[in-house]
Amino acid sequence: MRLSYLREFVTLASYTKLTAAARALHMSPSTLSQHLAAIEREIGCELFSREGGFALTREGETALEHAQKIMFEYNELLRDCAVGGDAALRLSFPEFDILEPPIAAAREAFLAKHPGTKVILSSNEYDFEDPLEVLEDGLSDVSILFLVRGASRRIESTVPASIAWARIGSYHCVFARTPQHPTAGKSTLSAAELDRATVIAALNPVSSIIMEGVAEKLAEHRISIQVLYKRILRNSEAFLKHLDDEYVFWLEPMEGAPGDFDLPDYPCARFEGELIADAYLLYRPSSLNPLQREYLDLVSELYFPVSADQ
Template sequence: MIDVQRLRVLRTVAEHGSFNRAAAALHLTPSAVSQHVAALERSLGAQVVARSTRGVTLTPAGVIMVGAAESVAAELVHAKQQVDQLGSGRSQITIATFTSGGRLLLPDALARLAAVHPGTLVHVREAEPEDSLPLVRQGAVDVAIAYHFDGPLPGRLGPSTGLAWTTLMEDPLHVVLPDTHRLAGRTSLDIAELAAEPWVLGCLKTEAYLRRHAESAGFDPEVRSTTTDYFFARSLVAAGVGISLIPSIALTPRIAGVRTIPIAPPAPTRHIGVATILRRRHPQVMTLVAALQDQSPTLDYAARR
């Protein structure tokens, strides 16, 4: 029989990368953490961590057991929620979403959820994908509206992790220019044409993405301003501070004084979807996911410039 506490300790070691930091997080001694891991290894007959002077890393067996630990933790959280619902008599659903995706996709989807499952308690929390996907695995949220760029999602998916990914929509990025800019009349732009321009960016991920594409085009972008809000970034563009790279779904509401121009193919794109627990698609989750799929628009946001 595998001890749940030992799984919890292994999961914390994996999260922190060392016995000492895991011990501090668990309020245990490093020796106690080491003993828990050693006992787990004895019960499995396999090594779960590789120890070195730089810390610890998971072995293939350790990766499997951390996935199991996350599943167990999620099930325990879900069981507690079910017990709480017995007392209240009301079902509930918790949703994590990044800001622009939630603003576009959630209102109509939540209206359908309320119509199909009246009385359901809805909890929404704002979170970026690197935070929201672990929350789904841990059972802290039922649904995460998330995105990734051309690379993989910031988290593991598939049967071994218990996470399912449902694609919702493609979200191409556009260049936003002052409407007096010399290129404002163009119908599309290549990133290389913007090598000499100062930039205003609406999030750190967009900056990393811009720098990667700019490097491929042979230039180092001059970033003059960074914000955590795309609306603010577009306002700075309207004020003449620079130009910006904005996802399609963040191009509303309109701002006077700017033009929005598509990037020539292959355009940088965000891929938006929803993550859920594979084996726990209760009716409220299924209704919400279906509604999100129906509310995922394929719109030509460039036509709104």
């Protein structure tokens, strides 16, 4: 049984409504329903009663207790393996993240200085992990968050006091499309061209947070967009499959910010109002040992220095 299915089961048990749980997991209700059916087939019993919502059956209540214990033990396993012995750091990043290359470069530089240590780099693609939850649950020592500048969700109110943060770069919010797209050939998109457009974003909590801010800022210009979340991989071939009459959302590095992914053969355009997302490095200072602090400093040094101006 896939561990992610168990987490989805636990989430559905807390929401009791399929659509609400699917929204929280950033997946479609049909996909969540299929995963639940797979769990029930493997266990051999119904976990929910489908009459008037999703209420746990007696077997479901028993299964929930076991699932919660399994998830707790799994978190403990990751924590012990990540910080025990000679381990140095566990770092997570979104599946589509353009910050992965410089983070990997920091890992190689650190290992050259401290051979024999362990640095665990993990993508959160398999469980749709929230960047704050992986820190609070002890699954990671460092994570990354993007917030749209000027939107209501700000870093000071988003991150709890137990988590420290540092802004490490800024990015233009851009929209990719094929050369055949009606707006092809333009470097900026007007309100009329973007209004009621379909925008495809990667399927993970980080994208959801970014698109929340994008939609909010576009609403100030009386622009309404429909957002579709899909598993978009980090290469132009995967992007091309989704580029038809729709836009694919991406981030373009500014001010020398890290990121080596681009679409050189396909046009990208910024909204004429200029939407900017800031990237933040998140970490739990109380949990970092000296080696971890040294590694964190090394990661920060690889990023272009940014001003404190927001």
